[in-house]
Amino acid sequence: MAFKLLQRFRGSTMKEPRGPGPPEEPPESAELVDDTEVLSVRLSGTLSLSEDSLGSDESDDTETRALKERHQRTLLTQQLREMWANAQQHPMPIRLTFEVTEANVVHDAHAKYVVYTIFVLLSGKYDASPACISCRYSDLERLRRRLRTHYPDEMSDVSFPRKRLHRNFTAETIAKRSRAFEQFLCHVSSIPVLRWSGHFLGFFYLHEMQNAQRLTRTGLYKLALPLWTNIWHLQEKLCPSGHCAHKLVALAGLVVCHQEMETLVEAQVYSEQAIRLLQETVAPNCPWLVPFLHAHIQLSWRVGKDKRDSETALQKLQEAGHPTENVASLKEILITETIS
Structure with missing residues (x-):
């Protein structure tokens, strides 16, 4: 480029x-x-036709030329089919x-x-x-x-x-x-x-995440949302599997901004992604867990989605002695989180 x-x-x-x-x-x-x-190496791989396929002897009549053209098209079609089949068997990493x-x-x-x-x-x-x-x-x-x-x-x-x-x-x-x-x-x-180093990952989104948090803290959700969206897309590419230290922050930003802007379907989808990430990789005492469960239950109820799994998870935490009531909301944690 x-x-x-x-x-x-x-x-x-x-x-x-x-x-x-x-x-x-x-x-x-x-x-x-x-x-x-x-x-030049890339360009040399471009599909090209040999001199024989570009034309035929002037003495050939119309019927002979038509037969040759049909034969050439058949060969080309076979070649393309073979190339496609090979690509399917050996996809590009x-x-x-x-x-x-x-x-x-x-x-x-x-x-x-x-x-x-x-x-x-x-x-x-x-x-x-x-x-x-x-x-x-x-x-x-x-x-x-x-x-x-x-x-x-x-x-x-x-x-x-x-x-x-x-x-x-x-x-x-x-x-x-x-x-x-x-x-x-x-x-x-x-x-x-x-x-996977924090220096490399942080280079791509840390500064933008701090800006997005500042906009969210001051109530400028419409300006913050594109930043949180870009941050989340960067994190999906840079660390697609497993837990990334700042993934929950980005998901919290997306949930809060969509919730404040009344785009509840999108907020519910991101809260569900956060719940899956928390259940897969984070300990029960993670400060994000209970606020995300509360947000997911509320959003799922408002958009008509199933919230029973989150309610069950919240009940289990309560029975295990973890505080689940009178805790900070997702928005409160997001705007007070130290991003570094």
């Missing part, structure tokens, strides 16, 4: 996503990877990919910098819920430094685009950097210990 930025690159003013940040540091030694040869889709030059009172929009996608399947982040070079470079500090061996072969003293805002430089950022994130996410 990054090479398209040479045509799509534009300078515009937008809100800074992560704060002003420190000034850029001297150049690093890592080199960018030029993938023009890779592009689903993996995490990153695409820089936009880059904008920002001017403010203190600095000039580039904000990159990076989409997080699942390749190998149709991704119905793409998610994205906005960041600048210093944000990504800070992530690299943190990972190198905590995982020096795993990060030893991970390259990163070096900084430049001049020509940082040319279309060519931004396009090359964009491609290098894609490669950097793909490489890091392919190493399990790095992909």
